Amino acid sequence: MTEKITGYDIAVIGAGVTGCAVARELSRYELSVIVLDRESDVCEGTSKANSAIVHAGFDAKPGSLKAKLNVRGNSMMTELSKELDFPFMRSGALVVCTDEADLPKLEELLERGKANGVPGLRILSREEAHETEPALADGVCGALYAGTSGIVCPFGMTLAFAENALANGVVFSLSNAVNGISRTDDGRFLISADKGDITAKCVINAAGVYADKIHNMVCEPSFTINARRGEYMLLDRSAGSLVKSTVFQLPTKMGKGILVTPTVHGNLLLGPTADDIGDKENTATTRGGLDTVRKISALSVKGIPYNQVITSFAGLRATGSTGDFIIREDEKVRGFIDVAGIESPGLTSAPAVAEYVRDIAAGILPLKEKADFIPTRKGITLLAMLPDAERAGLIKQNPAYGQIICRCSSVSEGEIADSINRPLGATTLDGVKRRTGAGMGRCQGGFCSPKVMAMLAEKQGIPIAEVKKNG
Numbered sequence: 026m027t028e029k030i031t032g033y034d035i036a037v038i039g040a041g042v043t044g045c046a047v048a049r050e051l052s053r054y055e056l057s058v059i060v061l062d063r064e065s066d067v068c069e070g071t072s073k074a075n076s077a078i079v080h081a082g083f084d085a086k087p088g089s090l091k092a093k094l095n096v097r098g099n100s101m102m103t104e105l106s107k108e109l110d111f112p113f114m115r116s117g118a119l120v121v122c123t124d125e126a127d128l129p130k131l132e133e134l135l136e137r138g139k140a141n142g143v144p145g146l147r148i149l150s151r152e153e154a155h156e157t158e159p160a161l162a163d164g165v166c167g168a169l170y171a172g173t174s175g176i177v178c179p180f181g182m183t184l185a186f187a188e189n190a191l192a193n194g195v196v197f198s199l200s201n202a203v204n205g206i207s208r209t210d211d212g213r214f215l216i217s218a219d220k221g222d223i224t225a226k227c228v229i230n231a232a233g234v235y236a237d238k239i240h241n242m243v244c245e246p247s248f249t250i251n252a253r254r255g256e257y258m259l260l261d262r263s264a265g266s267l268v269k270s271t272v273f274q275l276p277t278k279m280g281k282g283i284l285v286t287p288t289v290h291g292n293l294l295l296g297p298t299a300d301d302i303g304d305k306e307n308t309a310t311t312r313g314g315l316d317t318v319r320k321i322s323a324l325s326v327k328g329i330p331y332n333q334v335i336t337s338f339a340g341l342r343a344t345g346s347t348g349d350f351i352i353r354e355d356e357k358v359r360g361f362i363d364v365a366g367i368e369s370p371g372l373t374s375a376p377a378v379a380e381y382v383r384d385i386a387a388g389i390l391p392l393k394e395k396a397d398f399i400p401t402r403k404g405i406t407l408l409a410m411l412p413d414a415e416r417a418g419l420i421k422q423n424p425a426y427g428q429i430i431c432r433c434s435s436v437s438e439g440e441i442a443d444s445i446n447r448p449l450g451a452t453t454l455d456g457v458k459r460r461t462g463a464g465m466g467r468c469q470g471g472f473c474s475p476k477v478m479a480m481l482a483e484k485q486g487i488p489i490a491e492v493k494k495n496g
């Protein structure tokens with residue numbers, strides 16, 4: 026990765042799903058683009074800690090950007106997951122009602138969904154709901170069914186955008202925090218970052234919970250971002266088939282409520298809570314938060330084996346003061362595009378947000394399509410997903426694929442080496458985990474971490490004690 030110090034057409038600040046999707050979209054055009062992130066890997070912010078649901082789009086207020094980009098993003102997901110090779114399943118969702126007095130709220134959601142253009146919505150009676158998901162709690166008295174809802178690997182999706190953008194010429198400058206932005210005499214932006222100054226004709230602010238801080242470096246304050254924490258419990262794969270679709274409760278003004286969902290990796294996920302905490306760094310889980318997850322999840326699904334919890338985590342929603350996604354060129358500072366307040370459904374909307382930002386960028390710079398754009402990307406081959414014969418063939422070609430390092434998730438030395446050696450490869454334990462699943466299983470890396478650390482140390486030429494868990 027060679028970094029030009031100066032002279033980019035576009036600088037994207039933030040390598041979460043939003044920044045990476047935008048970068049990938051812009052890489053279709055003859056532009057020089059750099060993505061800057063303060064962390065040492067992509068997907069280190071909110072994009073790594075969320076519910077991983079591709080929302081159908083019945084929840085957002087009709088006419089809002091959230092509604093429009095959610096539904097568009099959802100409709101793009103099947104094709105995109107094939108093109109960029111990331112895990113996505115259209116597994117459906119139920120919004121369950123546990124109090125007969127609330128049944129009209131399901132109708133309201135149905136109407137809102139129709140107004141947003143969501144296909145495949147229908148109301149299920151008590152009996153139909155229990156038939157669809159036999160593990161629903163006895164108190165469930167009706168549900169809204171959304172057939173277009175799905176589950177995705179948020180790391181897989183973000184990495185796919187990033188790797189494809191990289192293959193199409195985008196520069197990734199990681200461990201490079203932006204500390205200030207000003208305008209030069211010739212109307213460019215001068216970005217001062219940890220690794221030096223960068224100039225760009227256009228800046229795209231995709232800095233998640235810090236998007237207000239980045240905005241205020243060069244624009245007049247016009248919005249704030251509050252960190253709303255959501256806590257989760259992740260259960261072992263042995264619990265993953267308790268439900269086959271995502272089970273939501275009725276949404277509140279704080280969010281979509283506590284859900285119970287299978288993940289694309291076969292686990293069961295419970296959460297999130299919703300607490301306005303203000304602290305933009307605080308992703309700690311709390312006893313109170315996890316107790317709430319436990320108590321409320323049991324209202325919608327019965328028989329959740331809470332003794333199968335393998336880890337807990339929390340993510341921070343970047344809740345904007347306008348109530349909607351804030352995606353616009355600043356009125357006074359031309360060429361500065363905010364992509365802010367990207368809370369849920371930000372993961373779902375990412376590809377549609379990218380198109381929307383491209384259209385704004387087209388009003389700032391000429392966008393000429395590249396003749397040699399590479400639209401596809403191939404992810405790491407995960408051997409556990411392959412039929413026996415195919416797996417045996419790969420092991421014959423490279424015996425490292427036969428050396429299992431992560432026993433819980435059956436990840437081999439060969440796959441871990443691939444994750445470290447590929448372009449934009451892993452440099453930390455968490456980086457390997459997000460790319461291969463090693464350390465994501467029942468023992469949470471207790472067994473495989475030393476071996477993964479040794480491989481990272483060898484690649485980086487550093488003592489094993491200097492290998493980091495994350496950025």
Ligand SMILES: Cc1cc2nc3c(=O)[nH]c(=O)nc-3n(C[C@H](O)[C@H](O)[C@H](O)COP(=O)(O)OP(=O)(O)OC[C@H]3O[C@@H](n4cnc5c(N)ncnc54)[C@H](O)[C@@H]3O)c2cc1C
Nearest residue numbers: 039041042043063070071072076078203233255371372373
């Ligand atoms: C609890 C919870 C549940 C959610 N569930 C869902 C869901 O099921 N479905 C869905 O569609 N959406 C969901 N979301 C929303 C979704 O996760 C987010 O909208 C999305 O991940 C936001 O991505 P982002 O790239 O905008 O932000 P981030 O992923 O936070 O990326 C921002 C990046 O900016 C970088 N940065 C910040 N400051 C600087 C700086 N000064 N210099 C350089 N880099 C900087 C950070 O390091 C970070 O990598 C959920 C969110 C939460 C918190």
